[in-house]
Amino acid sequence: MTTDTRTPAVSGPHTAAPENTPRLTGRAKLVLFVLCAAQFMVALDFSVLNVALPALGRDLGLSRSGLQWAVTAFTLPSGGFLLLFSRMGDLYGRKKLFLAGLAVFTAASLLATFAWDPASFLAGRALQGLGAAVIVPTGMSLLTTTFPEGPLRDKALGISGTLLSLGFTVGMVLGGVMTDTLGWRSTMGLLAVAGLLVLFLAPGLLSESRTPERPRLDVPGAVTVTGGLLALIYALSTAAERGFGGTDVRAALAAGLVLLAAFVVVESKSPAPLVSLPMLGRRTVAWGNIGGLVTFSMMSTVVFVLTLYLQETLRLSSFLTGLVFGVQGVTSAVAGAYAPRFIGRFGARRVLIGSLLAQGAFTGVLLGMGAESGALLAALAVSVASMGHLGAIISYGVIVTSGVPDEEQGLATGLVTTTQQVGLTVGIPLLGVLATTQDALFDGVRLVLGIDAALVIAAALLVAAGLGRRKA
Template identity: 85%
Template sequence: MATDTQTTTTAAHTADPGDSRLSGRAKLVLFVLCAAQFMVALDFSVLNVALPVLGEDLGLSRSALQWAVTAFALPSGGFLLLFGRVADLYGRKKLFLTGLAVFGAASLLATFAWDPASFLTGRAVQGLGAAIIVPTGMSLLTTTFPEGPLRARALGISGTLLSLGFTVGMLLGGVMTDTLGWRSTMALLAAAAVIVLLLAPGLLPESRNPQRPRLDVPGAVTVTGGLLALIYALSTAAQRGFGGADVWGALAAGLVLLAAFAVVESKAPAPLVSLPMLKRRTIAWGNIAGLVTFSMMSTVVFVLTLYLQETLHLSAFRTGLVFGIQGVASAVAGMYAPTLIGRFGARRTLVGSLLGQGVFIAALLGVGAESGALLATVAVSLASMFHLGAIISYGVTVTSGVPDAEQGLATGLVTTTQQVGITIGIPLLGVLATTRASLLDGVRTVLAIDAAVVLAAALLVAIGLRRRTA
């Protein structure tokens, strides 16, 4: 098995670390890793438009449909940090392949589900596979491509495909459900997992922490339990509001477990999360920026979907086209973000991206009851361009300067921030749009708060990272 040093040396032979050009083999490695990330991103959105049809077919009530999403979100977010660390210790490639196999098998189970229990079991195991694939894939990327322009370009391509996965999923899910049925969406994911699983073994290098310290079991239990409880509470609140005792109970349990995790990590001889690592400005402020950009942009997409369909009465297909244009804008941003990072540094690009995202979210305040589709299309597309710039630059910021032995932990933090951000934005702000007497007033309120939070984050991140030179 190759050590982390050997892995980095292998990557260095694919290209000059000071150059952003990729060799033929490096392109294949990047393709496999990005295909896996794209597949997981697709899974987040491809099933959304199929939920009503799925519910009728399997006998899931309208109130129970949320579990088709929650069953996936719980393990996919709750186990990210744990599997990121396990990969550091026992081999990233090995665990990555395991995650692909788990994800593919679970997708098949969901495809041929015969009742609600079998379908939800498949979704939960899909989420477990995603929790393995995402941090191991990201750490394989950051240990395979050396720090500098090459890694920035690799992260740029990965971030672009991650963003496109969400957008393509919304469009593809509707088309496939109408023509082939909802089961085809799950079959597509199973086929994708098989293809990546066949290509990956011969292309990916193995890497792990050669010291292999003992796994921090108490830390793993408290952080996983805390994240599971927190994601359950916020996912349920997104569907039913914050009035339920189970929501508040889970929220309290999550906060207590995460507090216990901090205490455990301060005393553990081989902690799951190194508290000194969290004190690094790049990691702390980078993840704060990531949390804000993911949570606020997911909320924008949610409230604009309501606005376009319920206020402007656009069809689901035309609404999907609006977000399809957003995906194209994101792809353009993904091509140029690494160049901006190379020219201005990750810190300046991150702050500038947050500012741009906030400004164009604020521009959405101009939408009205009679018209606004064009403004919404242009503004959300430009906001998405800056959003993707923030995603790529915060990934570069967090993983820069981190030893290869801790890349699984660093990328686990990155992906956990993404998942938590996607999860918390809608229940925290989206409820303001749905509970106001006027939907348009609610949408504008949410957009105003959203823009203010992003702009404030840009200022705080600029101050927090002011000593960083890159």
């Protein structure tokens, strides 16, 4: 495949006539189902436990400060090891690693389900995160190498992006219902059952995929990027709970930045780099990932502060709060269904820019919420903002992976998935903490929403300038 990045998917309409547009075969649909189910399962894991944390803490004896580790234990390895496992999949076989990640994730979910004390539960969560760090990049690479660039890949990425966003939303709703009816352990049991189902179907459907050459693994690059991401995610996750004043937070933040800087130096000199710096120099890869980072980090922040607003300011129950985000899930599904069509007609560049503008504008509409009422406005505005969010997710994935040869798809999709995971992790610590440290929570929520909206709109303008009008 050519490395020419001037593809219709990036900046212009596909030239194939509608009647010549290829369709998914029955087997291709099953492959897509398996890969998307795995992505959905991991996305579900990010949020399904959130509303169950108080019940979990009472059952296992976790303190309030210790509850953050139920989340951090998962996000540390899931974000920190993504690039490493993405490259290992390129070199040693994506299917092989995908199945190994599924096995680890499923076993870890069973451990968390039957945990008998805090240590066993946190060990299960950490292993879930490790499994997720394998599943997400290898699954995305299998998707982009299975479906050829053009309408089929756009459609596959659209379905995958929709389920990724829906998984986070559905997890919040489903977690509350399951915890109230079956107990918190059922949330982890659900993930174990899903993992077993995908593990049963995947071996017979997926084909092995790897790079034709077998260069040595870039160990110095792996150590510096993994250590840097682990330190950075730890610092930001801990800061969300305790602020940036702690010595451990500041030390981890500094170590993370130093290690990531060292990673850039290592990669510039490595004969077989973990991340190709020339690839990062591609306009589409650089600006596409910037758009992805902003849409993920800012939308996760909106969900976080809206949850605080609905439950602590308006005093809505967990069930009613879930219904608000349920509306968001429906509109996200609609956006996911139509985004590939818009990309085919207008190009991914325009869809990304327009989607970011929509997300930012309707995040700004949330500033109209009041201290005593505003649930309906919140449901409507966040639902439209989420449609923009879904459009941005799908279009930035198309932009970053278009024009990249199959042997480098792991590198490209590793960057895509790292952007997703880091975006989900950094938004809340950077902005969400502002909401919880103000004298009045409602004032803090408004402050965060205003900053959030401004950053997304500014990012849309920067991405527009960075990608340019010409085909990239």
